[in-house]
Amino acid sequence: MGRSPCSSESGLKKGPWTPEEDQLLLDYINKHGHGSWRALPILAGLNRCGKSCRLRWTNYLRPDIKRGKFSDEEERIIINLHSVLGNKWSKIATHLPGRTDNEIKNFWNTHLRKKLLQMGIDPKTHQPITDLNLLVNLSHFLSHSNLASSMNPWNNALRLQAAEATQLANIQLLQNLMQVMNTGPLPKFEEPNLSELHIFNQSDGLATEMMNQYTMDPFHQPWNFQNSNFTPKLPCDHHVATNLPSYFENGSSGACNAQNDLFPALVSVSPETSTMNQRESENLTPIHSHSSNSNIFQDWEKLVDDGANSSFWKDIIDS
């Protein structure tokens, strides 16, 4: 059944290609095209298996291959596409002219994966790495920091920084709690029909615009700190939004004003829970079926209580 692998074919060379072999392969393909890869090495005078020739051509010798360092833009595109497509390197490569799937795969494994990990982002899920113990500790820390910041006679600048830091931590906690609350099975995310989504068809004006938005800053958080009128933004399309990393949502995107969807989005992540009880959603009642997370919710409630007078939580609750 099937074919014998290259390695078992006797006498065929393996390992790195020499410049002479490259030249033989190039000359042959330039004259005749590659045709049948199996027949090619014999016709080209190469002591290699056809598969090895094909890989050498597609990953290295092809004239349209762009070599060299990946640009920041390419990096962002890869991260964003990976968040949607996963390890579909060949599909990712189709959106990066001149780059091979192998090259992208290597770049991911050697650079981008580590980069995301360093940022506390799970490179598989593109979601913040959640650790319940860390979350609880963080919530306690935040409670104390809120109290401390209100009593400490710091100067205004320092107080402002502390408030921003606390707000940042609050947001991180909120996002992580959202993760915890979404512990149910995520909806199976079929490979998106990209042309249907109008995201990646670059000949499409809308697609280009969206692509630009998505790739503008993949590490952009959907929370806008620069704006004094703090405006949390979350995607309203749950099917897509819950499967995209938070940085996929660009704050400038006006297509989906998500404020109204904020809390439903917390739980409506799967078809099973998408018809969530309306009252529950309005009252923001924790879902007690997540009993294993009860401590988290207690801390969550405490955190909300502690910060109930702050504009931060008021903004969110009012929305």
Added chain:
DNA sequence: AACGTCCACAACCGCCGAAAA
């Protein structure tokens, strides 16, 4: 200078699905 370790990348391996026989 010699050695060990780490890292990046090219190349290989094994599997799969589609097409051909």
Added chain:
DNA sequence: ATTTTCGGCGGTTGTGGACGT
């Protein structure tokens, strides 16, 4: 309908260079 062949894909390994001790 079954088997064989082929191209393609994702995961893994091997190798050479950079760097530190």
